[in-house]
Amino acid sequence: MSKGRAEAATGAPGILLKYLQEQNRPYSAQDVFGNLQREHGLGKAAVVKALEQLAQQGKIKEKMYGKQKIYFADQDQFEMVSDADLQSLDAKIVTLTAKVQSLQQSCRHMEAGRNELLQRVP
Structure with a gap:
């Protein structure tokens, strides 16, 4: 060794x-x-x-x-987590998931616009 x-x-x-x-x-x-x-x-x-x-x-x-x-x-x-803390974390997850979906949709919209512009360029 x-x-x-x-x-x-x-x-x-x-x-x-x-x-x-x-x-x-x-x-x-x-x-x-x-x-x-x-x-x-x-x-x-x-x-x-x-x-x-x-x-x-x-x-x-x-x-x-x-x-x-x-x-x-x-x-x-590990310390015990209260139900209130878990509910708070669940609410935060829901909020962040909605934000991610919104940003992904915005990205798809921008990519579609970019692709449309690229197709117009000779």
Whole structure:
């Protein structure tokens, strides 16, 4: 093992914990390895070992799906969101979706005008 890879392997649990918390979605060990290997130079064995270590420490959760293990951040660490906050976010999504549709329609209208002008040019 190279010196850089050895150093990355010692910091792997911290890297993986941060990654799983930021992404907040389930991943297999292979997915985590593939997503972080290029950036951090972690070997697959180091990733698997670190994920199992974090699961044993209770910092992440582990679930079996057939023969494959899935790892994800412990949801208890995140604060609860109130119904009012969710409704506010839903209203914001509706507003922004309408704005996007309006802008897309405006773009289509401008593109049609541009194409019409381009067809007139000899």
